[in-house]
Amino acid sequence: MKICVLPGDGIGPEIMAQALRVLRALDLDFSFEEALLGGCAVDATGDPFPEATRRLALESDAVLLGAVGGPQWDTLPREQRPERGLLGIRKTLGLFANLRPAILYPELANASTLKPEVVAGLDILIVRELTGDIYFGQPRGIELRDTGNGNERVGYNTMIYSESEIRRIAKVAYEAAQKRNGRLCSVDKMNVLECTQLWRDIVSDMARDYPDVQLSHMLVDNAAMQLVRNPKQFDVMVTGNMFGDILSDEASMLTGSIGMLPSASLDANNKGLYEPSHGSAPDIAGQDKANPLATILSAAMMLRYTFAQEDAAQRIENAVKTVLAQGYRTGDIYEPGTTLVGTRGMGDAVLAAL
Numbered sequence: 001m002k003i004c005v006l007p008g009d010g011i012g013p014e015i016m017a018q019a020l021r022v023l024r025a026l027d028l029d030f031s032f033e034e035a036l037l038g039g040c041a042v043d044a045t046g047d048p049f050p051e052a053t054r055r056l057a058l059e060s061d062a063v064l065l066g067a068v069g070g071p072q073w074d075t076l077p078r079e080q081r082p083e084r085g086l087l088g089i090r091k092t093l094g095l096f097a098n099l100r101p102a103i104l105y106p107e108l109a110n111a112s113t114l115k116p117e118v119v120a121g122l123d124i125l126i127v128r129e130l131t132g133d134i135y136f137g138q139p140r141g142i143e144l145r146d147t148g149n150g151n152e153r154v155g156y157n158t159m160i161y162s163e164s165e166i167r168r169i170a171k172v173a174y175e176a177a178q179k180r181n182g183r184l185c186s187v188d189k190m191n192v193l194e195c196t197q198l199w200r201d202i203v204s205d206m207a208r209d210y211p212d213v214q215l216s217h218m219l220v221d222n223a224a225m226q227l228v229r230n231p232k233q234f235d236v237m238v239t240g241n242m243f244g245d246i247l248s249d250e251a252s253m254l255t256g257s258i259g260m261l262p263s264a265s266l267d268a269n270n271k272g273l274y275e276p277s278h279g280s281a282p283d284i285a286g287q288d289k290a291n292p293l294a295t296i297l298s299a300a301m302m303l304r305y306t307f308a309q310e311d312a313a314q315r316i317e318n319a320v321k322t323v324l325a326q327g328y329r330t331g332d333i334y335e336p337g338t339t340l341v342g343t344r345g346m347g348d349a350v351l352a353a354l
């Protein structure tokens, strides 16, 4: 089982080190090979997604990623920015299905921004389309136009989905709902955007193939509000690339911290890239403060989805439950009466629990 390891930037290398310690401790037959993606790749090669990384990612069974980006690269031309590397690897590997589970561990009920009784037992799966939408749509750009106010710059992007792109992500979401509690909420903005009218029409059409799934629709602004009003009304949520990006960060705080939210990005054959949902956290990078649990839980998702090692995945998840029950907390989930640990200390605790 060959794993391509991309630590990335900011806190990326720190959280990746802990996930690798956990994977190595499982004593499975993995080989790890490291490569550059993001800002570190730009610094070394001028390209955020170098050819060597592309080749390694394509020939590996799975990719494990820390995070990319940081302010030092934000003024570079767009094609050299770290985020382009991330979008490039997602597109190259055909990773259209991004699964972001927001699960509240009972020990973190007080770390949630919502009242404990509103979030107790929370378990939502956000299914985010990852290779289409306004992120990739053409045309896009910033250019001079005569707008009626004279010649001035306009910035524009294109929100676009094809029928087949909508169908394949909806299928993933329907099938996930079938395996869970049978409820699927599709989130769009069909009252304003044609692109998402097509989204709603297709998701609705497909409902007849899934009579055991109870489908509902919600406009994205309402969905953002409902997530903090009564999140347990949701089981599986399916939405486009941009809405899913925003709603998943919002949902992370229901579980206590963005440092708790893992993700799996899958192609049609469950080959995948696994990464925490958060970014490179430049404000705490290099300080041994980052919560490595989202990355460790992403490694568990890798064992489950790509390698069908359900037992090993559960061993990691149970170890995470154990350390939380033992009271270990990084700063983002700390509360008085618990034991504050750093990134490495949290890794130590997970290893001990394993």
Ligand SMILES: NC(=O)c1ccc[n+]([C@@H]2O[C@H](COP(=O)([O-])OP(=O)(O)OC[C@H]3O[C@@H](n4cnc5c(N)ncnc54)[C@H](O)[C@@H]3O)[C@@H](O)[C@H]2O)c1
Pocket: 011, 066, 067, 068, 069, 070, 071, 083, 086, 258, 259, 275, 276, 277, 278, 279, 280, 281, 282, 283, 284, 289, 290, 291, 292, 294, 332
């Ligand atoms: N998948 C990715 O690689 C990814 C995802 C999101 C953002 N980014 C990039 O990361 C950079 C920073 O973005 P941002 O600040 O908007 O978002 P961010 O997620 O990096 O950080 C937002 C806040 O959450 C905190 N945080 C994030 N992860 C944490 C963790 N594991 N433990 C404790 N606290 C954590 C940070 O300290 C910060 O206060 C940008 O360049 C952005 O493009 C990358």
Ligand SMILES: CC(C)[C@H](C(=O)O)[C@@H](O)C(=O)O
Pocket: 069, 083, 086, 087, 245, 277, 279
């Ligand atoms: C860094 C950025 C390109 C990325 C996204 O928007 O997809 C990130 O926010 C994420 O959620 O993985």
Ligand SMILES: [Mg+2]
Pocket: 245, 246, 249, 277
């Ligand atoms: Mg995001």
